[in-house]
Amino acid sequence: MSAYLTATKLRTVRIIGVKDETPTIKSITFQDRLSASASPGQFVMVWIPGVDEIPMSLSTINPKEDIAAITVGKIGEATDKLHKMKVGDIVGIRGPFGNGYTVTRTRNVMIVGGGTGLASLAPLTEKIAAQPRHKVTLLLGAKTCNELLFLERMKTVFSKATGRMVVTTEDGSYGEKGLVTEPLERLLAAEKFDVVYACGPEQMVSRVFFLTEHYGVPFQASLERLMRCAIGLCGTCVIGRFRVCRDGPVFSEDQLREVKSEFGHFRRGFDGRRTSL
Amino acid sequence: MSKRLEVEIAGLKLQNPIMLAAGILGMTGASLLEAIDNGAGAVVTKSVGPKPQEGYHNPAVVHVNCGLLNAMGLPNPGVHDFAEEIREIKQARAHVPIIVSVYSFSAEEFAETARVAAKAGADAIELNVSCPHVKKTGSEIGQSPSLVAEVVKKVKAVAHKPVIVKLTPNVADIVEIAKAGVDAGADAITAINTLRAMAIDVETAQPILANKIGGLSGPAIKPVAVRCVYELYESVNVPIIGCGGVTTWQDAVEFMLAGASAVQIGTAIASEGLGVFKSVANGIDSFLKRKGSGSVKDIVGLSHRH
Numbered sequence: 371m372s373a374y375l376t377a378t379k380l381r382t383v384r385i386i387g388v389k390d391e392t393p394t395i396k397s398i399t400f401q402d403r404l405s406a407s408a409s410p411g412q413f414v415m416v417w418i419p420g421v422d423e424i425p426m427s428l429s430t431i432n433p434k435e436d437i438a439a440i441t442v443g444k445i446g447e448a449t450d451k452l453h454k455m456k457v458g459d460i461v462g463i464r465g466p467f468g469n470g471y472t473v474t475r476t477r478n479v480m481i482v483g484g485g486t487g488l489a490s491l492a493p494l495t496e497k498i499a500a501q502p503r504h505k506v507t508l509l510l511g512a513k514t515c516n517e518l519l520f521l522e523r524m525k526t527v528f529s530k531a532t533g534r535m536v537v538t539t540e541d542g543s544y545g546e547k548g549l550v551t552e553p554l555e556r557l558l559a560a561e562k563f564d565v566v567y568a569c570g571p572e573q574m575v576s577r578v579f580f581l582t583e584h585y586g587v588p589f590q591a592s593l594e595r596l597m598r599c600a601i602g603l604c605g606t607c608v609i610g611r612f613r614v615c616r617d618g619p620v621f622s623e624d625q626l627r628e629v630k631s632e633f634g635h636f637r638r639g640f641d642g643r644r645t646s647l
Numbered sequence: 648m649s650k651r652l653e654v655e656i657a658g659l660k661l662q663n664p665i666m667l668a669a670g671i672l673g674m675t676g677a678s679l680l681e682a683i684d685n686g687a688g689a690v691v692t693k694s695v696g697p698k699p700q701e702g703y704h705n706p707a708v709v710h711v712n713c714g715l716l717n718a719m720g721l722p723n724p725g726v727h728d729f730a731e732e733i734r735e736i737k738q739a740r741a742h743v744p745i746i747v748s749v750y751s752f753s754a755e756e757f758a759e760t761a762r763v764a765a766k767a768g769a770d771a772i773e774l775n776v777s778c779p780h781v782k783k784t785g786s787e788i789g790q791s792p793s794l795v796a797e798v799v800k801k802v803k804a805v806a807h808k809p810v811i812v813k814l815t816p817n818v819a820d821i822v823e824i825a826k827a828g829v830d831a832g833a834d835a836i837t838a839i840n841t842l843r844a845m846a847i848d849v850e851t852a853q854p855i856l857a858n859k860i861g862g863l864s865g866p867a868i869k870p871v872a873v874r875c876v877y878e879l880y881e882s883v884n885v886p887i888i889g890c891g892g893v894t895t896w897q898d899a900v901e902f903m904l905a906g907a908s909a910v911q912i913g914t915a916i917a918s919e920g921l922g923v924f925k926s927v928a929n930g931i932d933s934f935l936k937r938k939g940s941g942s943v944k945d946i947v948g949l950s951h952r953h
Contacts, residue, residue, distance in 0.1 A: 380706070464709070602916060602920075639701065642729075
């Protein structure tokens, strides 16, 4: 457990790269050995000194160079401040925390991402695509063309690996017009998948879960909840009996069935009260 | 679970003396049930007040050497919303005592909050007069013998359930505060809450916690807590519940030898997981067996013989 306690300590790191991914999303790269040895789906707590501390999935995990990155959508005070940060600025990091996605020896893999959900799914896609005898189908969705995250990065993955990518936009400005769940249903009906992974807006993820249940496919989803301690103590991020920070953030179909009265329906505020999704 | 571990504290029957401490999980019925299903002999809820409260900004928690620093700012849904969570647990696991931790800003508010909690099914009330980092409540009340006495009296008058006072170590004389509470009718004492503490990041010169000052828990405070329990055992005649850094069965036994009838666990859940309740309880049971003792009650206060 001492390795765990080492990871939970706060350390400050200097930002070594800032990249505009879309008009509203930036990736921030930093050097941190612990983050760089994380598993896809794990997250870190990012401290913006004097402002806030927020949970962020690791979108790049590069153990060779001890480099990791987070990918940040502009949604509030803390993320606005992160968007204004430059190379050389200091942030605090705790973690990595959580379980990450479980990658098994299954062959035919489906990955479904919406919005910034791609942040945790990009390193997963790269990891699975690099394994021999795996076929990956990536479904990538966004509202409109310029909000599609990691499009070029994923194109590079599929130029080398066995698999395919299907892109949807709600306004039809790129790929298929509509929601990502439409090609998902078509593919699940036509083909046998060994596992489906999903991350994105909870309404989308819960719709994906409904479909994987219907077609009897094993499922893993990364969930998002408000967080404080990230070490399983404070109870802010609970869903049912699970702590998203410690038991998740990735949950299996069995676990999601257990919390089906909450998953896709409501989350709790910092005061513990329910807010409908 | 072994009969040896059964204890009774202020009329509450516990199958084992290992409790979930206040502030840990405890914000929802489901997470309290999870602690019960992992073997907790009783659970103390998150502190609830008269109204919902979001608490402080993050960072609210940070690890330091040998301990954990937190300033959550008493986040809670308010006792009226929380009543639903209390009912949920009582329906599901009636045999395990649920102790509702209560905080407020005046004795009258304490009484009203405790009354609502008791009516919803709380088996006992633990008075949080010891949170070290929220103004006009917690330790600002718990550092004054007369304020503690007033809160206990008003709560006792309306709650009709055992009342436990959780003490702050941030005082010159913890015994004086405990005596005031017991004289006013407190049925038991929990010792101790966190120690006022802080951490500063050296690169940015910023205090790390958003509230700057918080409370220290974990192994770092265990010797302080054991000393408090030891002093209290010599001076008060109500059961004492030890709290502060319990991680292993040896820690729990040490508290009991000092005079604790039961112990609470919080911070150790981070390093040991929820399995800590069973591992500590099983460890105590093996210890008692090895010592030829028939009941955990036999070792309470044993160190005072020397």
